[in-house]
Amino acid sequence: MKDLVIDLEAEKKEILKRYRALLRASKSTLQKGDKRLIRKAFEMALESHKDMRRKSGEPYIYHPIAVAQIAAEEIGLGTTSIVCALLHDVVEDTDVTLEDIELEFGKKVAKIIDGLTKISGVFDTNSSLQAENFRKMLLTLADDVRVILIKLADRLHNMRTMEFMPRDKQLKLSSETVYLYAPLAHRLGLYAIKSELEDLSMKYMERETYQFIKNKLNEKKAEREKFISDFIKPVQKVLEGQDLHGEVLGRPKSIHSIWNKMKKKAIPFEEVYDLFAIRIILDSTPENEKADCWKAYSIVTDLYRPNPDRLRDWISSPKANGYESLHTTVMGPRGQWVEVQIRTKRMNEIAEKGFAAHWKYKESSTDSGLDLWVQKVREMLKNPDSNALDFIDDFKMNLFSDEIFIFTPKGALIQLPLNATALDFAFEIHTDVGASCIGAKVNHKLVPLSYKLQNGDQVEIITSGKQTPKEDWLSFVVTAKAKAKIKSALKEEKRKIAEDGKEILERKMKSLKITYNSENLQKLSYFFKLPSTQDLFYNVAKGLIDMKDLKEYQASEKIIENKPQDKIESDQLQSLVRNIKTKDSDILLIGEDMQKIDYKLANCCNPIPGDDVFGFVTVGDGIKIHRTNCPNAAKLMANYGYRIVKARWTNQQELAFLTGLRITGIDDVGLINKLTTVISNDFKVNIRSITVDSDNGIFEGSIMVYVNDTEHLDNLIKKLNQVKGITSVIRFDSAIEKAS
Numbered sequence: 001m002k003d004l005v006i007d008l009e010a011e012k013k014e015i016l017k018r019y020r021a022l023l024r025a026s027k028s029t030l031q032k033g034d035k036r037l038i039r040k041a042f043e044m045a046l047e048s049h050k051d052m053r054r055k056s057g058e059p060y061i062y063h064p065i066a067v068a069q070i071a072a073e074e075i076g077l078g079t080t081s082i083v084c085a086l087l088h089d090v091v092e093d094t095d096v097t098l099e100d101i102e103l104e105f106g107k108k109v110a111k112i113i114d115g116l117t118k119i120s121g122v123f124d125t126n127s128s129l130q131a132e133n134f135r136k137m138l139l140t141l142a143d144d145v146r147v148i149l150i151k152l153a154d155r156l157h158n159m160r161t162m163e164f165m166p167r168d169k170q171l172k173l174s175s176e177t178v179y180l181y182a183p184l185a186h187r188l189g190l191y192a193i194k195s196e197l198e199d200l201s202m203k204y205m206e207r208e209t210y211q212f213i214k215n216k217l218n219e220k221k222a223e224r225e226k227f228i229s230d231f232i233k234p235v236q237k238v239l240e241g242q243d244l245h246g247e248v249l250g251r252p253k254s255i256h257s258i259w260n261k262m263k264k265k266a267i268p269f270e271e272v273y274d275l276f277a278i279r280i281i282l283d284s285t286p287e288n289e290k291a292d293c294w295k296a297y298s299i300v301t302d303l304y305r306p307n308p309d310r311l312r313d314w315i316s317s318p319k320a321n322g323y324e325s326l327h328t329t330v331m332g333p334r335g336q337w338v339e340v341q342i343r344t345k346r347m348n349e350i351a352e353k354g355f356a357a358h359w360k361y362k363e364s365s366t367d368s369g370l371d372l373w374v375q376k377v378r379e380m381l382k383n384p385d386s387n388a389l390d391f392i393d394d395f396k397m398n399l400f401s402d403e404i405f406i407f408t409p410k411g412a413l414i415q416l417p418l419n420a421t422a423l424d425f426a427f428e429i430h431t432d433v434g435a436s437c438i439g440a441k442v443n444h445k446l447v448p449l450s451y452k453l454q455n456g457d458q459v460e461i462i463t464s465g466k467q468t469p470k471e472d473w474l475s476f477v478v479t480a481k482a483k484a485k486i487k488s489a490l491k492e493e494k495r496k497i498a499e500d501g502k503e504i505l506e507r508k509m510k511s512l513k514i515t516y517n518s519e520n521l522q523k524l525s526y527f528f529k530l531p532s533t534q535d536l537f538y539n540v541a542k543g544l545i546d547m548k549d550l551k552e553y554q555a556s557e558k559i560i561e562n563k564p565q566d567k568i569e570s571d572q573l574q575s576l577v578r579n580i581k582t583k584d585s586d587i588l589l590i591g592e593d594m595q596k597i598d599y600k601l602a603n604c605c606n607p608i609p610g611d612d613v614f615g616f617v618t619v620g621d622g623i624k625i626h627r628t629n630c631p632n633a634a635k636l637m638a639n640y641g642y643r644i645v646k647a648r649w650t651n652q653q654e655l656a657f658l659t660g661l662r663i664t665g666i667d668d669v670g671l672i673n674k675l676t677t678v679i680s681n682d683f684k685v686n687i688r689s690i691t692v693d694s695d696n697g698i699f700e701g702s703i704m705v706y707v708n709d710t711e712h713l714d715n716l717i718k719k720l721n722q723v724k725g726i727t728s729v730i731r732f733d734s735a736i737e738k739a740s
Contacts, residue, residue: 011059015046018065025073026082034079040104041083048094055164063157064089070153074193076353081146084112088154091117115147116154148184155181156193159200168646171614171628174201175637189322192352198256206259206629213255216269224252224276231278231304231332238299239280244292246282246345253277268728274329277339284344290315293326296342304330307337315347320403320415322350407458416453419478423449426461427482434482435489436463450476468493498534501541508540512550527553599623599647601657605630608657610710615645649709656706658688659713665726667699674723678716679705685716699725702732 019042023035045064052060068085071077077085083105090096091113098117102110159177162170178201185194203210228250236248253275261272280300284292293315300306310329318324326342343351406414406425414428422442426449427434440447441460453459469489477483509516518533525536528545539545599615605627607613612628616636625647626633637644665671672692679685685705692701707713713731720729 015059015061015065018062018069022065022069022072022082025069026079029072029076029078031079037079037105038082038086041086044096044104045086045090048090048096052093054161056161060089063161066157067150067153070156071150074156074353075149075153075190076349077146077149080108080112081150084109084116084146085150085153087113088116088150112147112150116151145188148188152181152185152188152190152193152197156197159197162200162204168614168644170204171633172637172641172644174204175634176641177201178205179634179638189350190353195254195256199254202256202259205634209259210255213258213269217252217255217258217275220275225250227332227334228276228278231338234303235278235280235300238303239296242295242299244282244296244299246280246284246296249279249281250276251279266730274337274339277341279341279343279348281348282342282344286346289344289346293342293344297326297328300330300340300342301328304332304338306330310339315343317405325351404453404455406453407456409458409460417478420453421449421476421478422447422451422453422459422461423473424477424479424482425453425459426463427477427485428479429461431485433461433463434485435469436465436467437461438464438467449473494538495534497541498537501537501539505537505540508547508550512547512554514550514554524550524553599625602626602630602632604632606657606659608659608707608709608713609649610713611649613647613649615647616640617643617645656686656708658704658706660732661703661705661717661720662728662730662732663699663701663703663720663726664728665699665723667694667697668725671699671723671725672701675701675703675720675726678719678723679703685712 023038026034026038042065046061049060049064054060054063064086067088068082071081071085075081087096087101087105087109091098091101098110098114101113155177158173162173165173177197182194182197182201185191185197199210232248232250239246239248258269258272258275261267261274262269265271280296282289282292282296307329310327312325312327314323314325314327324343324347327339328342329337329339332338403415404418404420406416406420408414408429414425416424416428422440423434423437426437426440437449439449439462440451441462442451442453442457444458444460469486471490473486474483477486506516509520514520521533521536525531525533528536528539528549530536530539536545600622601607602616602624607625607627607630613625614628614633614637615623615625618624623645626636663675672690676687676690679687685707688704688706690701690703692699694700705716707716717729717731720726
């Protein structure tokens with residue numbers, strides 16, 4: 001990096017200007033003595049970070065000030081959070097210790113900062129550093145939810161200022177954001193932040209699509225604003241006539257949500273009609289809120305015809321994160337559907353600021369769904385032996401779930417996620433009830449454990465002292481609590497069986513004159529391809545490993561003993577990443593030093609030369625190459641960042657790669673012939689398979705072809721689009737593959 005000419009005086013002024021803006025943003029929550037506390041935190045951060053700079057060359061202190069500003073202005077947090085946001089990086093990046101923080105600012109601030117400080121140290125390779133950090137951060141949620149809120153502010157600022165980061169860092173952070181932080185913001189009711197995090201992730205992960213949608217939205221901006229204005233005017237007029245005060249606004253949908261709709265419905269941008277939503281925010285007193293919202297609903301539906309299937313009433317029964325609103329879709333003046341959201345100022349603040357606003361209104365709000373959810377997270381965290389990655393998956397599963405309400409025989413109400421089963425309900429009541437559950441009565445009818453509950457069901461659980469949790473239960477329970485408890489019980493059961501297997505194995509090894517020691521037990525586990533010695537003992541107890549197998553092991557050991565030592569080591573070294581002799585088929589460079597290494601192409605996204613790709617070190621299958629926009633990429637990068645390696649294509653001689661094209665058009669005599677002529681003759685491309693379907697004059701075909709690279713593929717798509725009658729040609733990925 002070339003030397004920057006730094007104007008320290010100008011920087012000092014800028015730091016002060018940003019600090020004053022932060023004070024203005026936090027003005028509404030400041031109490032006596034708060035300003036002095038914020039000043040003290042600011043000075044400690046300024047001193048600690050004085051020699052540090054961000055990747056952009058700016059002073060590092062800009063970052064903590066910005067995070068504090070987001071916490072105050074966009075989330076609505078108070079003084080304690082502002083102090084913690086200013087100091088969130090000092091323990092991790094400077095000489096300041098948690099003890100110093102506690103001495104200056106007290107226990108509460110120290111605890112929150114501890115939650116925000118990443119763990120350093122060595123982890124076992126089955127886990128993931130990111131998952132452990134995330135889990136540690138959530139552990140502090142049990143005491144203080146502000147940890148998560150400040151972490152979200154920190155992530156939002158990092159995502160907003162990521163253009164100076166290297167490409168692989170951008171991809172890793174974006175994947176983690178879209179996989180964990182955006183769902184978390186959604187669950188805490190921070191919708192504006194959730195949308196921005198998704199859009200920013202997409203900006204780096206799907207650059208071209210993001211830019212395409214952004215440009216399209218800008219092109220139609222004036223036209224859209226005129227439509228919104230024409231739609232709003234009559235609504236405002238009638239609202240005022242009925243003495244309902246408030247504002248009516250139109251807001252565009254986020255780029256990410258438009259893209260999601262395009263993918264989900266497989267439609268081009270032009271066919272996404274609800275590019276914006278109309279929001280009516282009423283100025284109502286608490287006792288008139290519901291009545292006013294329904295009054296506004298009746299005004300809108302008198303003016304515009306509603307779609308009866310699209311009414312969502314979250315006023316009568318709010319979402320678990322406290323969200324209250326009335327949503328309907330109506331036919332606008334120009335024959336297009338428009339989503340209308342009706343809410344009061346209080347509801348809008350809860351929708352925008354989520355958890356923080358929920359607390360503010362807690363006295364007047366009867367809804368405690370959010371507190372219930374926090375309680376569930378605490379219970380999940382209490383499970384001592386859950387692996388961090390399992391935990392993240394279970395946690396994520398519970399982030400997006402919609403709720404159903406189930407009644408106990410005595411009429412108590414229990415909230416469960418959508419698709420919950422009778423067994424989930426049993427575990428929700430009590431772990432022991434779940435573990436000994438043999439069936440249930442739903443609305444007085446006997447049902448199996450896997451029965452999916454419906455909203456409003458009344459459930460009575462039947463138990464038996466002889467019942468114990470079964471492995472197959474994991475395939476149908478959906479709540480994280482049930483999953484964690486079943487896994488825990490199965491582990492305990494397995495441990496008991498393994499104890500018996502240990503004694504049996506010791507006797508068998510003695511009779512074969514094999515020394516019973518930890519080295520030989522490790523060798524045995526490796527020979528039978530088992531992950532641990534406990535699995536070895538378990539398999540012996542279950543009779544899956546007997547004397548015959550042990551004799552085979554003995555024989556193989558004798559062969560190994562006669563092998564020279566260095567040969568064994570080099571064999572083991574080459575088993576995962578083999579540096580193969582330069583063959584013609586080598587066209588990928590992998591790793592930091594970009595060498596040629598053996599690899600496989602992932603089936604889930606079928607990468608071809610020219611695609612943006614990365615390598616993933618699998619457990620038993622060498623290195624697999626995925627496209628960066630592969631359906632699995634976000635999960636792999638977020639959970640196994642340490643197993644991701646850089647990869648890029650080099651220009652070597654032409655090779656054929658398999659990819660799929662989905663073609664739609666108007667069915668016509670000889671259409672297939674025209675398509676195959678373009679593919680085979682003009683482009684000299686081999687077709688592996690072709691499936692076609694014709695329905696009422698619409699032609700749909702899937703063709704698997706061999707191409708050389710993305711340029712070759714793009715030209716082929718362009719040429720196919722020119723065939724008369726063809727309406728779209730889209731490349732598609734094959735089935736989603738599990739992370740190896």
